[in-house]
Amino acid sequence: MKDQKQNTPAILFIFGGSGDLTNRKLIPALYNLYIDNFLPEKFVIIGVGRTHFDSDDAYRSKLLEGVQQFSRRKDKIAEKWPSFAAAVTYHELDLLVDSTYNDINNWVVSKTKEWNEKPNLIYYLSVAPQLAPDIAKKLAAHKLCNDIATSRIVFEKPFGHDLQSATSLNQLLANIFSEEQIYRIDHYLGKETVQNILAFRFANALFEPIWHKNYIDHVQITVAETVGVEDRGGYYEQAGALRDMVQNHILQLLCMIAMEPPVSFDANEIRNKKVDVLHALRKITAENVHEYAVRGQYAGGWMQGNEVKAYHDEKNVNPQSPVETFAAVKFFVDNWRWENVPFYVRTGKAMHEKTTLITVQFKESPRYSFPQAAADTWRANRLVFSIQPKTDIRIRFQAKKPGPEMELNPVDMIFDYAKENGGQEPEAYETLLQDVIEGNPTLFMRADQIEAAWQIIEPILDVWQKRPPVDFPNYAPGSWGPEDAEALIAKDGHHWVTLPAK
Known part of the structure; x- marks a missing residue:
């Protein structure tokens, strides 16, 4: 024992x-x-x-x-x-x-x-x-x-409704508590597969040397849910997908992927590196929000044989609601490591599949050494972190098909976290509550992180509030979101990544 x-x-x-x-x-x-x-x-x-x-x-x-x-x-x-x-x-x-x-x-x-x-x-x-x-x-x-x-x-969460309210709350708390007493909980950061990102990056010499713009083409983060807002219509009318998911969970996942190596695992050292990423994110101005951000709202329809209400028909929801149940944004981290590498993020309700994925897409290697037949099935290397419901890390690489011809096929090498650990990995709240009891704030957000995240998304929120959507609802339940979200990434020559169905 x-x-x-x-x-x-x-x-x-x-x-x-x-x-x-x-x-x-x-x-x-x-x-x-x-x-x-x-x-x-x-x-x-x-x-x-x-x-x-x-x-x-x-x-x-x-x-x-x-x-x-x-x-x-x-x-x-x-x-x-x-x-x-x-x-x-x-x-x-x-x-x-x-x-x-x-x-x-x-x-x-x-x-x-x-x-x-x-x-x-x-x-x-x-x-x-x-x-x-x-x-x-x-x-x-x-x-x-x-x-x-x-x-x-x-x-x-939520830690404020916007930058002003978040700053006011932080100032109030700072006047009566020390920052080291305050634990702002984000349950995503307690997930074992999220914590494993840091171990994967910084404990393996194989990956960190290629973790930058010279080798990485782009990064994707998808947080999709199959359920609608259910009985949370009143809350969601005040929040929306951008506030509910992007401002906290998704930006924190982005920080884990983009942060510089810490000199130690001291709580403030880790949090300093994360807030550096937030400060480096390219500011999206009101004039170019339409180029970087897409919103959507699910319509009524059918999913897996069950009828789904449109969002505006849900309980405690305004029938003419302009609130988004889907958001996609293209970010850039303007520093030496990530110069001009796009980070595409998306999140939504009533989506095709419940999944949280982080995809690191590498640039293609030269094909000169191989015959044309081999290049026909060529796929660039890809690293995928599955956060939920699957908990694995998969690396895609090229392998030769058996036979006399030089034919290549992309294959996946998969580390299954649950299988490796007997399916007994702790739940996120176990990790976070244990850290609170022990006084370890590493996985909790500091005041400056909260405010920096709000500064990133506030221009998008302001524009969306001032310009009501003209096409809501604009995606069917059981889909992967509105067409504009596909266009956001397709215009750069990419496509959203999903895991193959088993």
């Missing part, structure tokens, strides 16, 4: 403890960490919310349903759940009144005396974003985060 990675006691407060995120992600992740002995020996989880439960046992029963459905470790529930659940309590409280924070302080004092040791305090804000600033102020006013070394506050 593994030893706990650190034994400082911990109290984890989940504000919004009765919500969907707690049930689907947070408690299953914490339970998995408990089974694998990555939680401290002394810990408690305190859910705080406005939903009524008759008792702690009633709350635990609700959480158990989530673990049974969403945990990757269902084999030991009968053995392990009772001892884990004993550390979980729930309190029906209003997070906007002072008495709640007096109670929180009393619980901290009580546990500190019981353990005879000062615990780490983690406040996880699984709440509506408009509540976060007031909760942060209350925590500060009641001096619940005064110890920088032992108190942490975790925020879920």
Whole structure:
């Protein structure tokens, strides 16, 4: 059995403890960490919310349903759940009144005396974003985060609605917390396959020497979902695909591909390299947004035998909504390594396939050595990181077909992450929650990263807001998005990459 990675006691407060995120992600992740002995020996989880439960046992029963459905470790529930659940309590409280924070302080004092040791305090804000600033102020006013070394506050996205609101939120937080206490969570960065990008690049001498403009033709990032907005119409009307996915998840993936080698894996060194990429991204002006960005909205139709509502017919959506459910953008990183190498990104709802892919397309090698017949099937080398649902890395190269003639075929060499690790790789929230408990902010976004990302997409948002779309809805459910997205990449002589169906 593994030893706990650190034994400082911990109290984890989940504000919004009765919500969907707690049930689907947070408690299953914490339970998995408990089974694998990555939680401290002394810990408690305190859910705080406005939903009524008759008792702690009633709350635990609700959480158990989530673990049974969403945990990757269902084999030991009968053995392990009772001892884990004993550390979980729930309190029906209003997070906007002072008495709640007096109670929180009393619980901290009580546990500190019981353990005879000062615990780490983690406040996880699984709440509506408009509540976060007031909760942060209350925590500060009641001096619940005064110890920088032992108190942490975790925020879920969105981090602002635009550059101005993000800057205001960051300024508010900077006035009451130290930056090292603030953990802005992006669950994509906790995925094992995303973290493996850095290992792949910087631990293998084979690839880093060719990781630049002399060898790479272009890069693609696709984040596609088959579902529509479902019951999130109200949220999506305020967000849209560009805010919801590009500003955070996709730009962070781009940074992982484009960043310079770090001198260490110190948290700020990694984040410095990422923010350097954001600062180097070519600014898209209002005048040329139409050349670099495409938007779309899904129509009604059929997918895999099921009828799909058009976005504007979804619940809590304006029937004349101009909000995009698809966005594609062409970026350039204006530095020596990436000069004139395009980075194409796209994301959308109601797409043909659920997939997250990063494709590094290399330039073609000269064909002079081979007969014309060999060149007919020639394909440039390609490296593909599959983030989800497949978790693999595949390299495409040329190989000779068996036989007397010199005929070449492109073939894939595949490293299957799940198969290699027995399918037991941790979920993203496991990694991120463990890092919060241990005080490691490497995978979390810093204030300057947030603001730099907003600066990149704000010109696009402004133009799209001022110029209502004239062709919405403009793509069918089950497709790969609007025709303009194909044209965005085709005019440069490229095409979007998808994985072959199995």
